[in-house]
Amino acid sequence: MKTIKALRIPLLAMMVLWLSACQELTDINKNPNSPENVSSNYVLTYSLVNSGKLVFGLGKNSSKIAAAMQYMQAGTNEGAAETNQYAWGQENWASYYDILRNVQIIYDNGVRDDNKLFQGIALTMKSMLFGLLTDLYGDIPYSEALKASTGSFFPKYDSQADVYKGILTDLKKANELMQNLTAKDVVSATSDVMYKGDAAKWKKFANSLRLRYALRLADKKAEMAALGINLETEFKEAAAGAFTSKADDATLAFLGTNSDNAQPGGPLASATFNWLTKPAKPLVDKLLQLKDPRLQRWANPVRRKWDANVTQATTKTVTNLFGETYSVVYVPSVASSADTNLYVGLPVGLPITQGIVYNKGNDVSVYPNEQNPYISFIHDRYRKNTDPYVAMNFMNYPEVEFILAEAALLGGFGATDAEGHYKKAVQASMDKEGALTATGFNFETYYAQPGVSYASAGNKQERILEQKWISSWFSIQSWFDWRRTGYPALKTGPVAQFGAALPIRYMYPTPNLDPKYIANYNEAVSRLASTNFIPAGQSKDHHYAKMWLVQGTSKPW
Template identity: 70%
Template sequence: MRTTKSIYITLFVTIGLFLSSCENLIEVNENPNSPENVSSNFILTYVLTNTGKVVYSLGKDGSKIGAAMQYMQAGTNEGATVINQYAWTQESWSSYYDYLRNNQLVYENGVRDNNRFFQAISLTMKSYLFGLMTDLYGDIPYSDALKANTGLYFPKYDAQANVYKGILADLKEASSLLSSLEAKDAVSATADVMYKGDGAKWKKFANSLRLRYALRLADKKAEMTALGVNLDTEFKEASTLAFASNADNAAMQFLGTTPDNSNPGGLLNAANPNLLLKPGKTLVDKLVTLNDPRLQRWTNPVQRKWDANVKVVTTKTVTNIFGENFSVVYVPAVASSADTSLYVGLPIGMSVTSAISYNKGNDVATYINERNPYISYIHDRYRKNTDPYAPMDLMSYSEVEFILSEAASLGIFGATDAEGHYKNAIHASMDKAGVFTASSFNFDTYYGQNDVSYTGASNKQERILEQKWISSWFGIQSWFDWRRTGYPTLKTGALAQYGPALPIRYIYPTANLDPSYIVNYNEAVDKLVSTNYVPSGQSKDHHYSKMWLLQGTNKPW
């Protein structure tokens, strides 16, 4: 990994865009103009905002994971092969290590200044970033990863089990530090763009992450026990200290004033609105069937709707449950195959030609490829520089409730009241989406549907994971949950490059040719297990190979 000083120019530019004032942030160090002594407040802002952006981009903006979980599909040729057909290639992890190097400075400064708050935040974000990386790739450089200043440029890849062990240990230490804060342990509310210097909320975040990883490792309990990790204790301790409402959510809003602090889909980052991405038919059809109002937060109605009840082409104003108005052209339906829904998703894994013409029927008009009006667009808010319903989410109260519900339903970790937590989780997701601003929506009526209620499900875990998948709209945790459980049961399209199965890991970045790096890389790849979807003769460093977390579990397939 590189030395720490090479990123400071970028660091100061980035955090300057996110801070409205820095006058109260330079008091931490005697010389705030020296990169050697840069304020931890500045660095913290850089770490938080950039972590938020990278997580947002992993799930949204045409991501691999967003497509794999069938939240969206690409409607034209730009990236369609990668997105719709899972032709995944290498992903760089340099940005993760960039943020981790800076985060390490926050920790070191916290130790130097005896500031337990900074130490705890740094340990939490270290756990978050390393946890994300090992979730994506498998074995990763971890214990020796941030030691370039000692001359260690090619760190070993730690075994995934040991990475998780370290993560849980750091989160427990962070929680302990946050339980003993004193007045001197302060973090600027301006610099802490997520929790405004609220130590109680950081403690809840650390413990919520402990829950996430305890459940993720449930099928590896015996192996973690052999490493000295008691998942039962981790889960039980954390469950009483985790998020308790949406007010605790680990989330940040885009400011929307410059390209750097705006939604990547907003006009400050794109001269033309991004209409290439369409909501996936799998999710749209599920939400339509359930009459789920979150559909109307996340997608637009079609611009031209096939309708058997009109005789001539008629333009109408459609008002959704939230009072938003859309102009929709109603067209007489002449074919039984026409999708006459007001909300139409793009089927999974279609060819570019098929996607361009999908649901056009006998309409011979020529439309710009990305603007087929018979398919819904993702909601306009994702083409704005900022929107309250399109934040950078790191973790939510809804996820915590789903974790507690699933553990209770499986009878593990001493968790109880599966239905109560399940119901709370759905309610929290809807509240986060602003559903209850619509007076016409009745939650009890929604929950009472046989396809939603906990008691109506023959497979309780599948029911919980289906709703968790919905609630994770454009997020990444649903992919990790699907890998662990096989739920929801998602089917690929006919053109899936290595199908018929969804990918299960990210491929390591392109290997550095230095012999020391190659040795470490090859050792990590050797521990991967090829599946039947990895073509003969190809490297095990493949997006259909199983990392340690999935080996021996028969999951997700």
């Protein structure tokens, strides 16, 4: 017995030590960087910056939408066919859902901490990102998305109508949450890299997004009403609290201090300058026709200009309306087909062999790849690390005024004074680009032109949408506007892969091979409407299939 007692004492001590060690290991294994513990301030910075890069890339770097909306054309390299001929493939949405998972952390932490500002910001960002997804693809994983922690690994694809309902509901809730904040409802100014913790600006952003989506659903009022959403009420409520000046813009600047925060076209992020992107002829010609100073913000003059007034090649210094100087060689014009403008856009959808020599005339010189000097390049600012006129833009004041103008024209949204809002929108767009102070420019003279003024327009909706298209340079919103209205009336080039029509949606990512995932994917594809532009035998998961938003309409074609 003594022996047994003697053994019990050290055994008991060992058990106490073991239990104590287990408790210490449990404490040690609590990861301070895990989602349940990470500060929402850190997550907010990540979510904003990566959302900004995503939106910027959609409009400029991916080239697809920018080419479809004829802001630019690719040159002659291997990517030109996909861009200029609309030979689009499947598009991955993993980056969207990665950001959305982080936005969900912000919201959950906001609920846990009873921080209404964080909740409102999260709902606003969530709505913007899900809005992008459904605008691009159609039906998407929504109500069952972001729930892997509860075992939901194969979310259904919600109908587009239900997604829009959820977006408008969340934006309304965000507005309500941010109406009555208290001292504890704060966000770090350094973490909120867009609004510096200014709740009033976040509230305006939420309401401006409500305007965007209420108008986007203009042809679906009855269907949304059946779901309990009154678009006129949504619009009127949101209009009272939307952007009122450029100080409200939801934009992020590129800092340009390292490759992560520099503009993608700058030397920090790109090993070589991208000469591939050329301004497209439809936009350049329209801006030339209107004597629009924004052209000189967005494009460079040609390096060699055909000119009937010189008898030999002559180098001249050209100064644009903003005081920027360029060296241009004026060359005697020998062909009536030569484009003699100082700014020359690349025509839409040319075969590669024609794109190489466009406007080159009888010049037999060999120039570096993609550097035909008789075509303009996009402005040098897009090859810098940072520039005040290049930003990651979620939404801006001119868009709000264009929305109000079109809503007033259409009626049924409670908005009035279409012309007043239209004129404010055009002027605000000029102001955004710093064009109001261009040498010799007078806005009233510009606005009075028959091609600009509201009163002189035969089709006033087309007039509003044309100026909105110009204002949306390198933005994806013009694609969604065109799809809804058919304006501006853009035409395809001679080598468009699927005929005389522009694409209208992104194709879904390649489905996971799990049977549940494939079943959900197939159900979503079955709800798409086929069109005459989809070749026989191809899936309806196609960039020429009609999503619910434009089904039952004659738009855009």
